[in-house]
Structures are given as C-alpha cells and as structure tokens.
Amino acid sequence: xxxxxxxxxxxxxxxxxxxxxxxxxxxxxxxxxxxxxxxxxxxxxxxxxxxxxxxxxxxxxxxxxxxxxxxxxxxxxxxxxxxxxxxxxxxxxxxx
Amino acid sequence: xxxxxxxxxxxxxxxxxxxxxxxxxxxxxxxxxxxxxxxxxxxxxxxxxxxxxxxxxxxxxxxxxxxxxxxxxxxxxxxxxxxxxxxxxxxxxxxxxxxxxxxxxxxxxxxxxxxxxxxxxxxxxxxxxxxxxxxxxxxxxxxxxxxxxxxxxxxxxxxxxxxxxxxxxxxxxxxxxxxxxxxxxxxxxxxxxxxxxxxxxxxxxxxxxxxxxxxxxxxxxxxxxxxxxxxxxxxxxxxxxxxxxxxxxxxxxxxxxxxxxxxxxxxxxxxxxxxxxxxxxxxxxxxxxxxxxxxxxxxxxxxxxxxxxxxxxxxxxxxxxxxxxxxxxxxxxxxxxxxxxxxxxxxxxxxxxxxxxxxxxxxxxxxxxxxxxxxxxxx
Amino acid sequence: xxxxxxxxxxxxxxxxxxxxxxxxxxxxxxxxxxxxxxxxxxxxxxxxxxxxxxxxxxxxxxxxxxxxxxxxxxxxxxxxxxxxxxxxxxxxxxxxxxxxxxxxxxxxxxxxxxxxxxxxxxxxxxxxxxxxxxxxxxxxxxxxxxxxxxxxxxxxxxxxxxxxxxxxxxxxxxxxxxxxxxxxxxxxxxxxxxxxxxxxxxxxxxxxxxxxxxxxxxxxxxxxxxxxxxxxxxxxxxxxxxxxxxxxxxxxxxxxxxxxxxxxxxxxxxxxxxxxxxxxxxxxxxxxxxxxxxxxxxxxxxxxxxxxxxxxxxxxxxxxxxxxxxxxxxxxxxxxxxxxxxxxxxxxxxxxxxxxxxxxxxxxxxxxxxxxxxxxxxxxxxxxxxxxxxxxxxxxxxxxxxxxxxxxxxxxxxxxxxxxxxxxxxxxxxxxxxxxxxxxxxxxxxxxxxxxxxxxxxxxxxxxxxxxx
Numbered sequence: 001x002x003x004x005x006x007x008x009x010x011x012x013x014x015x016x017x018x019x020x021x022x023x024x025x026x027x028x029x030x031x032x033x034x035x036x037x038x039x040x041x042x043x044x045x046x047x048x049x050x051x052x053x054x055x056x057x058x059x060x061x062x063x064x065x066x067x068x069x070x071x072x073x074x075x076x077x078x079x080x081x082x083x084x085x086x087x088x089x090x091x092x093x094x095x096x
Numbered sequence: 097x098x099x100x101x102x103x104x105x106x107x108x109x110x111x112x113x114x115x116x117x118x119x120x121x122x123x124x125x126x127x128x129x130x131x132x133x134x135x136x137x138x139x140x141x142x143x144x145x146x147x148x149x150x151x152x153x154x155x156x157x158x159x160x161x162x163x164x165x166x167x168x169x170x171x172x173x174x175x176x177x178x179x180x181x182x183x184x185x186x187x188x189x190x191x192x193x194x195x196x197x198x199x200x201x202x203x204x205x206x207x208x209x210x211x212x213x214x215x216x217x218x219x220x221x222x223x224x225x226x227x228x229x230x231x232x233x234x235x236x237x238x239x240x241x242x243x244x245x246x247x248x249x250x251x252x253x254x255x256x257x258x259x260x261x262x263x264x265x266x267x268x269x270x271x272x273x274x275x276x277x278x279x280x281x282x283x284x285x286x287x288x289x290x291x292x293x294x295x296x297x298x299x300x301x302x303x304x305x306x307x308x309x310x311x312x313x314x315x316x317x318x319x320x321x322x323x324x325x326x327x328x329x330x331x332x333x334x335x336x337x338x339x340x341x342x343x344x345x346x347x348x349x350x351x352x353x354x355x356x357x358x359x360x361x362x363x364x365x366x367x368x369x370x371x372x373x374x375x376x377x378x379x380x381x382x383x384x385x386x387x388x389x390x391x392x393x394x395x396x397x398x399x400x401x402x403x404x405x406x407x408x409x410x411x412x413x414x415x416x417x418x419x420x421x422x423x424x425x426x427x428x429x430x431x432x433x434x435x436x437x438x439x440x441x442x443x444x445x446x447x448x449x450x451x452x453x454x455x456x457x458x459x460x461x462x463x464x465x466x467x468x469x470x471x472x473x474x475x
Numbered sequence: 476x477x478x479x480x481x482x483x484x485x486x487x488x489x490x491x492x493x494x495x496x497x498x499x500x501x502x503x504x505x506x507x508x509x510x511x512x513x514x515x516x517x518x519x520x521x522x523x524x525x526x527x528x529x530x531x532x533x534x535x536x537x538x539x540x541x542x543x544x545x546x547x548x549x550x551x552x553x554x555x556x557x558x559x560x561x562x563x564x565x566x567x568x569x570x571x572x573x574x575x576x577x578x579x580x581x582x583x584x585x586x587x588x589x590x591x592x593x594x595x596x597x598x599x600x601x602x603x604x605x606x607x608x609x610x611x612x613x614x615x616x617x618x619x620x621x622x623x624x625x626x627x628x629x630x631x632x633x634x635x636x637x638x639x640x641x642x643x644x645x646x647x648x649x650x651x652x653x654x655x656x657x658x659x660x661x662x663x664x665x666x667x668x669x670x671x672x673x674x675x676x677x678x679x680x681x682x683x684x685x686x687x688x689x690x691x692x693x694x695x696x697x698x699x700x701x702x703x704x705x706x707x708x709x710x711x712x713x714x715x716x717x718x719x720x721x722x723x724x725x726x727x728x729x730x731x732x733x734x735x736x737x738x739x740x741x742x743x744x745x746x747x748x749x750x751x752x753x754x755x756x757x758x759x760x761x762x763x764x765x766x767x768x769x770x771x772x773x774x775x776x777x778x779x780x781x782x783x784x785x786x787x788x789x790x791x792x793x794x795x796x797x798x799x800x801x802x803x804x805x806x807x808x809x810x811x812x813x814x815x816x817x818x819x820x821x822x823x824x825x826x827x828x829x830x831x832x833x834x835x836x837x838x839x840x841x842x843x844x845x846x847x848x849x850x851x852x853x854x855x856x857x858x859x860x861x862x863x864x865x866x867x868x869x870x871x872x873x874x875x876x877x878x879x880x881x882x883x884x885x886x887x888x889x890x891x892x893x894x895x896x897x898x899x900x901x902x903x904x905x906x907x908x909x910x911x912x913x914x915x916x917x918x919x920x921x922x923x924x925x926x927x928x929x930x931x932x933x934x935x936x937x938x939x940x941x942x943x944x
Binding site for chain 3: 135138142247248251255326327364370371372373376377378380381383384390391392393394395396397398399
C-alpha cells in the first residue's frame, strides 16, 4: 500500500532530531515532538478507515475530544494519535 | 383538567413485561391503559445485557422460557423490528472439572424437560472457539439461545401495544392507587385518572411499593449488574458467552462492539445505578482474561441498572392473594429479558380467560408468606 | 500559616486551572492539578513540546503577554503543586476521582474539586465534513501552535465566531494561502451587537483588526453564507458554499470550521451537578453561583467548562472558585473584597459574551437545511435522515431515547461532536424547542479507557450464574 501525498504542511521547527518510524510497512521520518498524527499526516493523507463505511479519516479536533484519530500499531496496540508522541521504531497501520 | 379513562386493564410499568402484556391484551380484544413513570423500556428492560437465553435457568422456568423462544422467533411480526436479535447460541464455559461436572449435571436434568445442550471440550472447543482464553476447558452449547439489543426491543413492545390500540401514557408517576370493590382507580393526581377492572403490577424493581398498598409483600431487594461496552472491534465472537458460577458474560454485536457484564454497581438515588470503579476494575480484568482478542480494545461506556431480586432467584408472577383482579409480575433477578414476552402473554391469558398456557404456580407470591410452601426444582 | 490536611484537586491546566492552583498555593495549600495535556496551558495557551522552541509572540500573538504571565507563574509554582500531566480523570464517584496515567488507574479522594475542563469547538456539520483535511478551527490552531504545521497549504476557514477570524489571520500570517473566510452570520448582526461588544473595547478592536488585515492581504471574506459541501474523494479538494442564492466553489487543501465553542461538562455530570438550559449558549450547562460553586458540595466549576466566557474570564473564575473552596473548607481567611472585585470584573465578560453570541449566532436554519444524507454522528456514521426517520416512526422527542434508537452519541466521543447538531435536528423533527429535547446523560469513562488498564486490587464480587440476562 503506498501512502499518498501528505495533508499537513510544516512551517516551524525544522531543526529537530529526526525520528524514524514505519507507516504501513514503509520507513518514514518524523521529527522529535511530533504527535503520531503529525508524523503520519506529514507522510500521508489518512490515519485510519472508519469501521462501518471504510471511509478515510485523518482526525478532526486535534485536542483529544473527537476520538477520531485512534490508530493501530502492527502489534495490535491502539493509541490516540493526536495526544501521543511518535517514538522511534513505531509501526503504524492505517489500513485493515 | 384531569382526563378520566375507563378501561378493562390498567398496567403500571412500561418495561418489557408490562408492554408485552399490553400488546397481548389488545390481541385478546381488551382495552388497556399503561402508565409509565419515565419512557417505556428505559429501566432494566432497556439497559440489561441483552442475553436471550434459556440455558442456565432453573427447571421451573423452562416452560416459560421455551414459550418465550417461540415469541422471540416471531419478533418482527409482533413488534415491527428484529431488535438485532440473533440466534447465536449460548456457550456456558467450565473453567475447572468441578464446573464441567455441574454443566453435565444440568444438561442431564434439563434434557428430560426438552432443552437440548451439547458439551464441547478439549480440542473440539479450541477448534470451534479459538478466541477463548486458556481458562476455558469446556463449554455447554445451547444452540437455540442468542442475544438482542434491549434498547430497541423493549421500547418496540410499547410502540406495538400502542399501534394495537393500547393507551400508553409516559411521564406518568402513579400516586393515586386503590381497589374500589369492582376494580381499581389509578392516577397521577393531576392529569389522568384510570378506572379499570384489572390491575397489573409490572413496576419492576419498584413493584413492592405498589404491592404493599394492597397488603401483598415479597422480600425483594435491588441488584445492580455492572456492564461495559467496547468500541467496535473486528468480529471474532460468534456466540453469547457465559461461565459456570457466574462472574463474566459477553457478546459481540453485528457492528463489532463487545458488551460485557458480570460485576456489581451501586445505587444512585432510588431510580438509577452507576458502576463503581471497583466493579469496573473487576469486569475489565475478567474481560481481558477470557477474551484475549480484546487485549488492546478500549471500553467506551460503563453502566448499571436496577433489577429486582428475590432470595430464591425466581420472579413473582401471578394473582394477588389479597385483592381480586390484581396481578403481579416482578422480581426477575436480572433474567427477565428473555422470558419477558412470555410473561406478558401469560398475564394477558390469565386476565382474558383465567388460565395461562404455561403453569405459573412456582412463581406465586404466596411462597414468601406461606411457611409450608417451597420452590421445586430451584437450581 | 499551618498546612491544612484537606485535599484540593483541580482538573484542567488551562487559564482557569492554573489560576485556581495559584490561589490555592497562595493560601498555603498544595493542590493536585490533573491535566490530560503533557504541558500546562490548556488549549488556548497550549505550549508546544519543549523540543519545538517557538517565540511566545509567534504562538500567542496579541495574547503573548497574558499567556506568559499565567504560564510562567504556574511554572514558578511547580515545586508547590502536585502537577499530574498526561492524566485522564475518567470517572467520578462521591469525593473520589479515578485517574488513568501510563496505563494504570488509581483512585484520588478529594475534599474540594475544582473542575476547569474548558471547551471544544461547537460543530454543526455539513456534507463532506468527515473527509481528511477537514478540521475544527481549534484543530487548525493546535496544528499551528503545538506542532508547527498548517492543516494544508491552501485553506478555507468557515463557520462563525471570533475564533474564525483569529485562526484565519494566524494562518495568513504564517504563510498559508487563505482561500476564503466564510462566516455564516450576517454582517448586520455584528452591528446590532456593537454596544455589548464595546464593553471590552480592546477585544472588539482586535476582532476588527483581524478582518481588516485579512482584507488587506487579499483574502476573500464573506458573511451570511451557507455551507453546502466539502468535495473530494479520499481528501478534501474544494468547498461548495452559497451566498445570496449563488453557489460558489472554492478549491482548497484543507478546511477549518466551527460555530463557536461548547463546554466540556462530563465530569460535572458524573458529579451529579444540576444542569440548566442556557438560552444564550443554546446548551445545557452545570449550574454554578457567582463564585463557581456547583449544586454539589465540594465541587466547583471554573472557566469555559460551565459557559463560554473566554481565557481572561477563565483566569478570574479560576481564582474565584479557589477562594470559594478555601472558604468553604474553612482553610483560609475569607477575602470578601477580592472576591467581590473578581465577580464585578467577570460581569463585563458576561456582557461581552452576550454581544458575541448576537454577532456570531449559529445558523438558525441549520437543522432545516441539513440534507438527509448528511452524516451527523461521525463515530457511528448516523445520518440526519436516520434521525428524522426515527422521530417520524417512533415519535421520539428526547435525546437519550434518540441515542438508544439510532446510536447517535453512542460512539467514542460520547456526543461531543454530534450533540449540537443532533439536538437541533431532533427539536426540529419533533416540532419542539431545543431545551425540550434534553441532553445526553453522561457516563463513565468520559473518554475511552483500555481494558488492560491495571487496577488497584479489590476483592471479587461474583454474580450468581442465573443473573446474567
């Protein structure tokens, strides 16, 4: 599965440590201080597919209220992307 | 201005028992007024686990439960919706040899009464239900059992009764209540007064207060089952699960949410109950242990409800010993959802022609007041 | 002054929570401050992660001095505060909170609880709002402030409220192409509100400044518009909208929208606080007196969690609630002049708030115009048509019954995003006033909690087997 063009556009803090993680099996880069949401959406255009209609979702409120940004890791663990910081080696899955 | 209504039957309580009684009474051509304090199906009938289960019931409840099965099979015809009812089967787990002994003994006992159960153990269990935690060594499968959504089913009975011509009055708290010699007068003291020949006390966990007005009594207390529901997770559980000895039960809906129960909440005022942190902790521990597939799942809601409980774990169903034409049906001990429609039907039959197709002697309220009487076949 | 043995707990570390904590420390207490965030500041003064160094002026614009004052004060008091970041208060029983932190949940008893949970955007959805690239105005701000990102290079901002113009200006100032600013409120409404808005002239002036600057930058600003649809397949590509009978399509990579703010009230609900319908906010809010006391002894509410008054008012009400708690628990000499002064200062904010709600009222025809296909509940994917059908088929006119029958509000967000829209649709379909449909009953956990969360040990209460219907 290829990841499509990113949604978010960085405009500050470029001079930070890079964090390597995996998105749908592909190696990607993020920056220290990125949430998982930022890490994913600066590399791709969705966080998950909705349970019922399978529609692409990419978060909504970014403040831990809407609960639309829960993502799955390769080992089955789940986390709320907008309130969790990305860590090196994280393996994020946005598809089924 | 108080509205005055004359009717054949007044029913207090719009849960699944009262509402189904109203529906069946209408089918017998009797006029009915049902008074409900809140919204129909909003109390225990609407917040229970949703098990539609015969397995595990005392032998004395089997005829009622088997009759209820026939009604559940006709749900869309009766109430206009399937209420998400699925005949998934009920798997009751043994976690020890002692548990298995009990399951086998129960299977033998109920087999003679027409309930067929199949014990699945060892590799057959693991093959059929690979998602069960290691604790489970065997299970008793009741293929005819299942589960449904109480939030849809119970209100639908009230709507069906209304569509059949019953007068359903919600938001009506009964304050006025008396026997008149030829019947009853029931009202809320401000907007409605009902005169009826018959009165059905279907007020659930609050039925004692009404019973007491006529000198009837039962040693009912309230219990508060603690429940939880997870976010939608990929489907893995295809059967309604319980355990011998109680403590955890779970089912997965078609949309993927896992509904779990098996702990106690606490009363919150006289009308509601809330889950306690302690009960939530216990429930989560048991869920995670029995269903490893839920290891990473999140609970999105905990809740509790108020159910009437009697010491012999059997309900009160039947005529008042003190007051002619008064019927009681309450105290279902957390197991009233599946048998509810059959209880409603039985009440309607008793009112209409004096006897019910299912024998109800075992549920007489007099068993609590007559020292010599006892319940046969209590499990 | 001797330290009292009473336990003071503050939930929330935004301006209200921070000032409450400061007041408690000043009275010799060591408050516990429970915060879901990883750094203090709440949402309006949200601080980026420490590794992302940003100038305060860059982050908070005109509010930089205010933000610095309250953020730095809290930081200086940290040694005297038991500050618990990344901690979720997910349940509340009598005098006890349940706190989830790093996968473990523990009970925290309290003598006084000051709830300062703040607010989120009030969302009235429009078709396509669930597409990737469509965010709330608050989210657009968080992306910028906290993560140094734009939600997209070319953004349309829509909805109504002062936040609309603030965020649009912030984005334009940070290099985004703001394709349009679309306000559902009419310009005329703002003139009507002018007298009240002038109760806080500096704030009103800022609002005018943002609009003027946006126009000078060549950004199209329109009022009295109707949002029609966010278009796109896997992500948003344009916004279709209408003004004066003419439809327009504005291409974009992202949309930021919102219609004002809504209070977070779940903990107040679990605490058993009485709620009243507030005509101005068009929402049910926990009752509080002028000092911030709720209807429940020992529970206080400060900041936007019991009605939207903004950050400056939140600082005042946080301090005032702390004074009330200290006095009620008999742990401090009362300060009646200071309390009275705070309450007087708060009054100007209330007046201003009335002006804002007049100027930026949510679109009154929203429920009428919402098409049947519109997804109202994004968690459970329930449409406006399904809600209307339920009302038609069952005669439902109450929110909790609507939830039971249609699943609206049954998902992970517990109605935070959908309740404003759903309640308006219900009221319209049932032919009654908004207040008459009631509000969704709060239930624990107020946000999803992991099944695997480790609990304190507790003895077992097994349910006998036949009690499992």
